[in-house]
Amino acid sequence: MLFLAAFVLGSLLIQFTRMRRVTALTARLANRAGVAAAPAATVRTAPVGRADGSMGASRGPEQPGRTDAGIAAAQAVEKTAAPIARPSRWSGSLRVAAIFPETHDTRTFRLANPDGGALPFSFLPGQFLTFSVALGGKRVRRSYTIASAPTAAAYVEVTVKRQDHHGVSAFLHEQVKPGDRLEVTAASGRFTFTGEEDSVVLIAGGVGITPMMSVVRYLSDISFPGEMFLLVGARSTDDFIFREELEYLQRRHANLHIAATMARAAGTAWMGHEGPITRQFIAQSVPDIARRHVHLCGPPPMMDAIKAELAALGVPAGRIETEAFGPAEGMVPQDALETDLIEAQPAGRGDQEPRATPAGRQGEGAAAVAPAQVRFTVAGKTAPLLPDQSVLEAAEAIGVDIDYSCRVGTCGTCRVRLLEGAVTMAVEDGLEPGDKERGIILACQAKSAGNLVVEA
DSSP states (O other), X not given: OHHHHHHHHHHHHXXXXXXXXXXXXXXXXXXXXXXXXXXXXXXXXXXXXXXXXXXXXXXXXXXXXXXXXXXXXXHHHHHHOOOOOOOOOEEEEEEEEEEEEEETTEEEXXXXXXXXXXXXXXXXXXXXXXXXXXXXXXXXXXXXXXXXXXXXXXXXXXXXXXXXXXXXXXXXHHTOOTTOEEEEEEEEOSOOOOSOSSEEEEEEEGGGHHHXXXXXXXXXXXXXXXXXXXXXXXXXXXXXXXXXXXXXXXXXXXXEEEEEEESOOTTSOOOSXXXXXXXXXXHHHSTTGGGSOEEEEEOHHHHHHHHHHHHHTTOOGGGEEEXXXXXXXXXXXXXXXXXXXXXXXXXXXXTXXXXXXXXXXXXXXXXXXXXXXXXXXXXXEEEXXXXXXXXXXXXXXXXOOOOXXXXXXXXXXXXXXXXXXXXXXXXXXXXXXXXXXGTEEETTTEEOSSOEEEEO
């Protein structure tokens, strides 16, 4: 009898242990449900680089770009994908986990938590990181868009094109190596897409493809059911960033349609489109373009041309999101005088709101006035302000800290309040609705021939 009781008790114990294991396994599988990759299917557009519709894409001359590493990274993301989290603001150091050469002048830097585990911040596809680097005895900040997807919680990647010989991009390319730590502020930017629309059109020029890759990787990871159209313009096949990974993703996801055009393709095996992104190229690549939401990123001249083409195709301006890419210098349009003159609230007006008046008054009496000054109330400092100098540049000259990122008026990081005076701004994309009425200006764009008082 005692033996029978022991036998029954042992059987119950074994059954209980099995049930616990089954429950744990079920929970793990449930946590991964919904983020598995979409099944492979035949795509309905030609692979990148081919115009004949065959699946054997011609790669042309061998490039130093990430091939196996890029595909392995995409597969790893699909295996570890997690639901997107609300973006959070964070500053600190990240460890350089790996560096991938993408093209002859472009590299991807993978950054991870120095303490291991998940990143200490979250972000949305299309946002950027701001790096703080000591160069020439001073602290320099530059922003680079995140190219990885937020579903890869263990790392974040930025893809940087070398733009100069002495700046931050040169520092990253020449001096940074795996194991180093970089000071980073994360994450910023309103150029985001999270899959709320039923389809998306992404148009990128050059290194402007980086935020688009974050979107494509993220939407692929979550098996986005809508149509994804990615249109890419590059100078040549040697400058086509992420080409191998895009070919892989297009083969894997039937609703991802990629069309690329090379400005110069002579002497290569490229069999796709040539020339710039034109109205005809867009119409052929994206059916019913007028009803879709468009994200556009690239050099300002390219974006201006494409916005005109999109307008001609019937795309409403309210359905076009833009992000400028390129050096801070030389990006101000020549017709910038069409912008408003933003005036601070004069003394004696009580609590009335500042007002905007037409441009053209900035130069009145300027010839009879000594060089202007800008006073920073928080720092308690005053700096000379030349007519062609921005408030941000004047602040930097005397050590006044104004946070910034893009320096081209699109990100909104350098928003400050103008207390006295009037400024003009060539680019105002970084302002939010109602900012101008409240006297908020972009320090990187604000210029004046008169004295200013700024809350900074």
